[in-house]
Amino acid sequence: MIDPHESTARQQHVTSEPANGVMPPPVRRITLDRQPTVALPPSQDAVAIANAGDRSLAAAARPARGIAGPERMTIDGLSVYYGDNHAVKNVSLPIRQGEVLALIGPSGCGKTTLLRTLNRLTELTGSARREGLITLDGEDIDSLEVTEHRRRVSMVFQQPNPFPMSVFDNVAYALREQGSKRPKKKVLEPYVVDALQRAGLYDEVSSNLDHPALRLSGGQQQRLCIARALAARPEVLLMDEPCSALDPKSTNVIEELIVELRKELAIVIVTHNLQQAYRVGDHVAFMYLGDLVEYGPTDQVFDNPQAARTRDYIGGAFG
Amino acid sequence: MAVPTRPAASTPPLPPLPLPRSPGGRQGKPPKKRRVNESVRTWRLTDRIGYVMMWAAGLLLCAIGIGILVYMAFKGLQYLRPDLLFSSPTADVDQSKSGGFLDPLLGTVLITLIGITIATPIAIAAATWIVEYGRPTWLARLIDSGIEIIAGTPDIVIALFGLVLFQQGIFGWMSFTAAGGAVFGRSFLTAGAMMSLIALPMVFAATREGLQSIPAHVREASYALGKTKAATIRRVLLPSVKANISTGAALGMGRIAGDTAIIVVLLGASLTLDPEGSVPGLNVLKGTGGTLTSYVYNNSPAGEGNAPQKAYAAAFVLLLIVLALNFAVDLIARSGAKTGLETSRLGAR
Known part of the structure; x- marks a missing residue:
């Protein structure tokens, strides 16, 4: 868990000293109050698609099953x-x-x-x-x-x-x-x-x-x-x-x-x-x-x- | 925010730790450079003493090594002439007639070869058994301790033990047997056999270390191809530790070439090679002789020859032989690191 005090201190530290005159990107704190939604390319992650309930794309991404x-x-x-x-x-x-x-x-x-x-x-x-x-x-x-x-x-x-x-x-x-x-x-x-x-x-x-x-x-x-x-x-x-x-x-x-x-x-x-x-x-x-x-x-x-x-x-x- | 809050102001904040200021007083002068490296001046006194001692120890050893080499080179090259290498020594008070040290040089080569030839197969076999079989455990531990004892025994003790052993009647074929049946016990064969004990622990340790560093899945890969344990050891494991074996053997040869006690007790430390018997080849092995070490000893002011110039020349040659062996060790170790199995583990990442 990130200590809020420390994090703010670091943020101030970073923003107060621009290195080489270029402003660094602002530090954004990650809040975890809701689950992240991750979008995956459909052909890459068959399991994610399996969870989403759409099989057609996943089936196309894999080779045909072998004949036993x-x-x-x-x-x-x-x-x-x-x-x-x-x-x-x-x-x-x-x-x-x-x-x-x-x-x-x-x-x-x-x-x-x-x-x-x-x-x-x-x-x-x-x-x-x-x-x-x-x-x-x-x-x-x-x-x-x-x-x-x-x-x-x-x-x-x-x-x-x-x-x-x-x-x-x-x-x-x-x-x-x-x-x-x-x-x-x-x-x-x-x-x-x-x-x-x-x-x-x-x-x-x-x-x-x-x-x-x-x-x-x-x-x-x-x-x-x-x-x-x-x-x-x-x-x-x-x-x-x-x-x-x-x-x-x-x-x-x-x-x-x-x-x-x-x-x-x-x-x-x-x-x-x-x-x-x-x-x-x-x-x-x-x-x-x-x-x-x-x-x-x-x-x-x-x-x-x-x-x-x-x-x-x-x-x-x-x- | 899900971050747990601290108990608010229940404990007063601690005052800043009274750290001693770093010595040096840098605040007066303006810094010349922006980047300041860690300065020894900020270290504790004991750390600074340790730092200085580490440097001193390294430099001291360097100086000693270079000192020996330079002194021996200076003294040796002063007296070393090519004909010394190619003429046999003779006992003579007149140093211009006492010859060179061809025989001791040959003796050193011969005893080193005999010793390492006996030591290497035994050491490889023992190391392979310990790493690849090693059951029952008590026997493996016993063998380990046995080799440790051999490694720790002073060479003069090994020499005396060898003399007692090889004077037994059953070893009569290895050396000169007197008319009454008494066995002399001193020859290249007996000295070489005891010399192998000097080299054996080094070859053993190097081989064992090499075998232990081979990951288990390499052995399993061979078994999974339907290979027996024997085939795996012969075709995969031992070829993989070739560099380790060579390193150990070269170190062992250096130790044999430099040993004196066994030469004096078991080889007779004579000036020339004195063959025994009439079979060519075997007569040299059965006979006595000397090596560069015993030659140096005999010709030093402490020995009976007392020809320090020749002692210096021979000592320089001996030093060159041992240095060459050590250099070979370095070379083997470096080439081994490139082709060894370590690369496969790194390459997999």
Whole structure:
């Protein structure tokens, strides 16, 4: 809260000493006796429009929903504990090919934990414990060898994290087998180029595949990480807030990429950004304090949320 | 207005704090410039003393460093002639016939290489285990303490311990064995093995620090591609800390090159290299010898050679070697900062 005395004093101070003979703009105090009305450009903020009840413009601003294919992964009664902390509580969700599942919810609601459980990264945390069944193409993921499973269910992280090697080697790293036999560069090249093309990065880096990956810009680095994740031809791609460290333009490029990629694989994306969930998600799952509160087609969850907590969150009451 | 009002005049306003006027009496003279920087004259006395001491400490160290370098350069260059570097020393009272210090120079290079070759893999392995595995915790702590003890042990103690150890019969292959079966225990191999303990803590600390500075999500990125922990360590983590390892190794090599106690106790500190046995190559390693440090000691007025001119020349060469290693450390550290993972973290913002 602004101290009125101090504020007036500052105002007097400012007005009494014009710097360089130019009068500074007068200090206006902000009064908070009524809610500010913020006018947003209609195509930018789909949620604001959702609240206003006009769907037609928002629908035009986002790409058409994907066509749901067969179910690749099924989460059935999943619970994850960190020690005594029950982070994910009895969640069941389908993950289908050809569509994007967006996980939304406030910080600490368990959405990232849920994502990391899908490719068994939570097992790296010593105190983590898991209950419930996750299947990949009908197989229990616990019965799969963990590295094999992670090649089929790949992940992109919040921070762009290319390895300190060349652009080529970053992508090739995912392809090279763990054994002693390392395939030649010539053999790998078409696969690396293909992965870079699918990630929409090839045109920008084609002339300098040997340059260190860490010299790329943040957005390029993140697309390189996506290329790296795609190189092993995964069936499911997990994305943990892939745009939160990026500028709006790079975010836009990656969102377009996500929409493009969902044709060939199932994508699960965790995001804090409701507009992003609305733009790229085909289904939305809203989580709160470890519970799955609501799951449904994006339009339904944003337009006509069934649960009161979803309504409050999407309306901006908490988050 | 929603601003809460203060309790009106329930407490009288405080009188202005009687602050001492800043010394200097500036009000008499008209200020020459409009902008006045913070003046030391407004500081408290203790702050001013501290400020002066910080400057003094920095300048003093600078002066000492330059003093050593200039004095050694002056003395060393005065006596250093190229033929000293290329001729073997011989014991002779006449200084014009006692030769140069080729053998000690080779000894320094050899012992440094042996020491660092043994130390680096062990240090990297230990650091990688501590950072990447480190379970059970008590074992990790024990290893940490063990390395701290090694780092803190005086080199003469390490040397004595090495002598006792390598005089055991099972280490007979490392040095000269007398006719009766007594093991001499002094050779390039035994001295190099103990020298590795001097360098090991530095390589270990540098590697561990490098590994710890790699963010967890980089490891997870590799695991998420279906890579094993072993593949991650070999292909991602260790290449990332190359600069750290090189820095630690260069520092360790400087320490080995400058060590005297282990040379005197475990290498024999002889004037020339004295090969032992008939296998070429191995005979040098099994034999005794000396380094620049022991040469400097022997030729100083305290040693038996007592040829200070040659001691100065050798000391200057030794100083140049160690300075070159330190310069290499600087170079590696600077190039590492440009290509290391820190850039990726900054680049993400």
